[in-house]
Amino acid sequence: MNIDIELIQESKIDKVDFNNLAFGKVFSDHMLVCDFADGEWKTPKIMPYGPLSFEPSARVFHYGQAVFEGMKAYKDDNDDVFLFRPDENFHRLNKSGERLAMPPVPEEVFIEGLKKLLKIDNTWIKKGMGNSLYIRPFIIASEGAISASPAEEYKFIIICSPAQSYYAGEVRVIFAEKYSRSADGGVGFAKAAGNYAAQFYPTSLAHKEGYQQIVWTDANTHEYLEEAGTMNVFFRIGNKLITAPTNDRILDGITRKSIIQLAKDYNIEVEIRRVSVAEIKEAARDGELKEIFGSGTAAVINPIKGFKHQNETFELPDLNDSYASFFKDKLLKIQYNILEDKHSWRVKI
The missing domain is CATH 3.20.10.10 (D-amino Acid Aminotransferase, subunit A, domain 2)
Structure with a gap:
């Protein structure tokens, strides 16, 4: 699968305190973005994490066509990286999207795109029990139109956030x-x-x-x-x-x-x-x-x-x-x- 890749010029990882992470507040250097338009998913891109531009009329803001997944990457003592049952996340994302009249994301875009993203941001996955890289794949309706009907354009995006053991207290x-x-x-x-x-x-x-x-x-x-x-x-x-x-x-x-x-x-x-x-x-x-x-x-x-x-x-x-x-x-x-x-x-x- 072809993936367009644009790497950051300088990583921000040295500015992150990995011993004091607030869940979901810090994000890794890169993200994956894939557009759906003209009835098909286009070539996915891996690019520096950062803001995206949307029309104020993007249907996601008005009719709530948005679904997401939550998963993690783990690193063992040998520096090998693992996902946990990613096929389940892939199928559930598309099952969720189908219910909201959204086009299914191809498996190679989800799985292979995610693997490539994790290889690029490998240093953000820290060893040690409890440490992980939280992964948030999601699909949103990006078409600029406010008629109450399913969109014809979408974005599939994967962002990643380093995480520690989650403890909510009693x-x-x-x-x-x-x-x-x-x-x-x-x-x-x-x-x-x-x-x-x-x-x-x-x-x-x-x-x-x-x-x-x-x-x-x-x-x-x-x-x-x-x-x-x-x-x-x-x-x-x-x-x-x-x-x-x-x-x-x-x-x-x-x-x-x-x-x-x-x-x-x-x-x-x-x-x-x-x-x-x-x-x-x-x-x-x-x-x-x-x-x-x-x-x-x-x-x-x-x-x-x-x-x-x-x-x-x-x-x-x-x-x-x-x-x-x-x-x-x-x-x-x-x-x-x-x-x-x-x-x-x-x-x-």
Whole structure:
């Protein structure tokens, strides 16, 4: 595949404090940009990271045609670089785009373009457990027109941001009773930008009550638990792991499906079924609810220490043998080429 390459004259890497990184605030030297016009994707370009020019009438600003992915590159002790299940990100990006009437990105543009970008910005990927290069591929409608219809021009872009271990502190959540993340027949399963914007206001209300996140419930009845903030959510009742099935309201998380597979590998009982608010509250009262944790690319696994629903609050026990720490350890060791990769999830660059 042909890629036009324009390299920076001088790297900014020496100006970056890699010991004090705010997530998503610092970006590597280069980015990949590929335009869609006249019914086809053009030759991708790797160029210095920097501002792009858009018409004020670009449809992304008016009708929200924007989808994205989140993934990471990891460097092992031998300076080899790996991606984790990138084919899943590629397919999910195009599945999200299809729902928003956007053209699919060719596999060679996504995969081969990303590999080339990572080779050029290799020094931005730091060794050490917890260090990574966060990768943000996205598609936006770039055509300048404000008629309410799908655009005819798009940009596919990949930007990269060095990241450290993500720790959000102790997280307590509210089970949603009024607001909804998504609805049947909607775009909840897609990584559409608007999904995240719609969460900001109800989450800010939770912050005012002293809670860090919301566990979203089904839009129809608010009786069933579905996602935790921007993450898939797992519940441990006794020694059984439970998570909701994916549907058109719930994101098909790559970390989620990896945890499910690891649970099977290590003979941990896992159930994929609807999880009711009533069931979780009853298990908490009976002392059977051992853990709740979210899963996603940025944090990998984020334990939840307590929750509120209606006028009741519940605290979860501190465990020395938590499933959250077990799965996080296994996933990280696979990603950093420390543990055997039985399922061929690692892709070497």
